[in-house]
Amino acid sequence: MISFIELALNGIVSGLVIGLAALSITLVFGVARFPNAATGDVMSLGAFAALAGASASGTLLVGGLAGIGVAALVSLACYFLVFQKLASRPPVASLLASIGVAFVIRAAMGVAFGHQQKVFDLPLARPWRVLDIRFHPTDLKISLAALATLAVVFLILHATPIGRRMRAVADDPSLARVSGISPRRIMVALWLLSGAVAGMAGILVGIKTVVTPEMGWDLLLPAFAAAIFGGIGHPVGAVVAGVILGIVQEVATPFVGFTYKIALSFAVLLAVLLFRPKGLFGTVAGAR
């Protein structure tokens, strides 16, 4: 029983991190209406920038802010340089372009930072034992950081004028335009926000694992799975789906073994989509 609880806790932490990446994907999908394959590489870039910031300033806090900032700016640059020009084309054009953007960012990181793995210089801490269940301090901090990021994103979406406009564009772009909402400003805010979220996800993955130029790309598939599972375009859905997939994967391991746990999470995804094609939270329109 205890091992199950520990597995579930583990799944929650992994799921929150994947959920953040899925949130970034789903934000872009909701407003710009294409699946952004460059999300993973913006994540990696955030982690590298955070590493650089942390080693320059000596504190992880400054490093983290640097990582989020750089990821947001690069994401915005991608919009101005590539996605803005493709906005009037079918979504598949933007999707393919985003794969190209992903390659460019990854190659640039390889040249700039090398391909050798890097790690955040954090002390390894022993776990706390509460009722014989192991709680890992690092995991707790990662979860808190992920939850704080989610809180900020939802505050921006629901309690600020720009967030309200963003949701309006997501609901109905033409109606939003006739109501006097400038699509340009919305897009700027959207790309900054999704880049910042991806950057944060990258930093957390980097702290939990190792930082390499390929780390984000390698996580793209689970992140896409969570975004689709949650109902693509639905921010809450992405996070909840990430956590569910994380828990299912971990808790299933005693039964299906370790090589099949990833397959299992996709089987759950399939089953849900069979009965709810729009995903957990998705609406019939498919985007919100």
Add this chain to the structure above:
Amino acid sequence: MNLTRRMTLQSLAAAALAPALGGQAFAQGATFRIGALNPVTGAGSPYGSGMQKMILAAAEMVNAAGGAGGRKFEVFSEDTQTTPQAAVLAAKKLIEVNKVQAVVGTWSSGISLAVIPLINDANIFLMNTSGAPALSVPPANAKGLSYRFQATNDRFGRAFAELCEKEGFKRPATMAFNNASGIGNTEGFKKAWEKKGGKVVANVVYEPNQTSYRAELQKVLAEKPDVIVTGSYLGDTTIILREWFQTGETTKWVIPAWAANPQLVKAIGNEAAEGLFAVDSISNEGSPAFAAYDAAYKKAMNQPGLSNVYAAMTWDMVVTLALAMEAAGPNADIAAINKKIREVANPAGTKVSTFAEGKEALKKGKINYEGASSVLDFDEHGDVTPDFSVSRVEKGEIKRKYIVKI
């Protein structure tokens, strides 16, 4: 009208291209094309660049000595990204576009196994640094064109078992990265350990690219092993060892040295790394061939040659190939060169350490190239048997303790 113009253009283009194609075919007689297919990015990245640079350096050395069998090497470099998919695409390009006659330096078994069918179809050489036992035998090595410059995973497993016996471990468990190499290591260990009358208490095979391996660790640690033997790579080993240390357990670890390297120690810190065993096949240190390689490696990478055991292998690949070409004579085809590879590398013959030396000695009779990576004697499968070193991490330093011969 339209059609005729198109046809005219086509024939013009064909006419313009014909000499270019002819020229290429002609040039092929004087050069031997090698594809340097190495893990520049991905899990093999700590070694890939050095491996590729040593292929280039060895090829330059051969060319400077007047070429092999009257031919100069031309090297085309590609990155496997340490993934089979990318490696197959790159190998296709090397074979179909660059028309290479040998692909050298594939690292990691999944990649060599994925590339080898293309090699067999094209009837060219593959020289690899991978460990999977399957590479020795048909179907993979059905044509005998594949040579392995690294110890097989099976041999690694045997070395692990020797170590565990010597260190007095009683309850080993294994953790393997889910690919041919990772599982090859732990299966080889299990076989050798059970032959010694021991029992392996738990075996776990795990998937790559995960954010946590705690579930896998939990399963293994539940059996209370005194040592965990791995078939793993640097990235996953880093994550696993950090999570292991955080559980507070004090198990010992036996890890192949491609994962247990200075980067690992740096990543997990001296305290967590203390006492880890790293097992590596070792280069032919102290040999003149190693000295030649070491000088080239320092020049190209600004690091000692000892830091990259695979680069010594790729260096040897080019030298061996060149010596076989020299022995086979001008314009020899692949089959003729292949017949000469064991002849120039295995005993009976004057021992030589460099290409230039071998080229001279070949004028007088048979040679035996004693390589930088090992004495390089190929068995009937094209496999070599290097010695192994056992190192231990002490206060952040990976210190070599003893040599294991199998």
